[in-house]
Amino acid sequence: MTDLAHWLKGQTADHSLASAVLSMAAAGAELADILRLAPIAGQTGLAGSDNVQGEAQKALDVISNDIVLNHLRQNPAISILISEELDEAVDLSSQGPLIVATDPLDGSSNLDVNVTVGTIFSVLASEGGLLQKGRNQLAAGYVAYGPATSLVVRISGATSVFTLDRNGAWLQTLAEAKVPQASGEFAINTARERFWDAATTGYVKESVAGETGPAGKRYNMRWVGSMVADIHRILMRGGIFLYPLDSETKAKGGRLRLLYEANPMAWLIEGAGGRSTTGAQGILDIEPEHIHQRVPVILGSADEVRRVEERYARE
The missing domain is CATH 3.30.540.10 (Fructose-1,6-Bisphosphatase, subunit A, domain 1)
Incomplete structure (x- = not known):
């Protein structure tokens, strides 16, 4: 080895x-x-x-x-x-x-x-x-x-x-981790549903509907509450991680920190063929304003992230 x-x-x-x-x-x-x-x-x-x-x-x-x-x-x-x-x-x-x-x-x-x-x-x-x-x-x-x-x-x-x-x-x-392009798993803290925006609510609702919904396939929800654990699972077998901007975190700009949480995780996921976004722009394209800046984080399997991006573009 x-x-x-x-x-x-x-x-x-x-x-x-x-x-x-x-x-x-x-x-x-x-x-x-x-x-x-x-x-x-x-x-x-x-x-x-x-x-x-x-x-x-x-x-x-x-x-x-x-x-x-x-x-x-x-x-x-x-x-x-x-x-x-x-x-x-x-x-x-x-x-x-x-x-x-x-x-x-x-x-x-x-x-x-x-x-x-x-x-x-x-x-x-x-x-x-x-x-x-x-x-x-x-x-x-x-x-x-x-x-x-x-x-x-x-x-x-x-x-x-x-x-x-x-x-x-x-x-x-x-040697080369590959995030599957499509997946049937999503990771989000559903206890925060009352704070979500319309794009997040719509994506999760579609996923929970499974094969009877627009996605046409069954999903499972996974949530550890440790970003490393959730991202490692997604890196190894696919899925999407969502910590979106919501009504409670909006004043702070989001929940997760850009420089030492969002950026490195986006760098790793994109290097494995995945995709990352805040909903409004690519995470890796954000101009930082201060060292502890917070941002929304959505990343993982490319097809799932695109579904979320399409919802943000429509909402």
């Missing part, structure tokens, strides 16, 4: 970029060990503080952020870190050519029930500044901490999947 370091050599001649991915992979491997034993070590539960988003931090949110920060501080190629857990971008006292934006522990509310969580990251050129379109990403990926620990990463070509072995090596287990 190809390991991550050898794969990176074939993907890019930029040693700095390769080192940034390796640093995030090393942080993920360290965090995987901590998560595995967290209940025994008493590291679950709240940390007693809120992050910049106003969300209650778990103890492991803080620990994971520290782990990522420590690994990136040791890499001279990284000059700036943007983290969900930190109010401002962190200057790492390096003249390195790269910026890393990250959600160090996505889905941490699921930790206490032993559900898959993850680390999401995006790599940008520092010369472009903090606020860059998603299409400017040099690399993006996530680590999914589940029954196996998976690293999903894309430089510019295909989206590839690696698995952490017992010796701490990342071995390639899927």
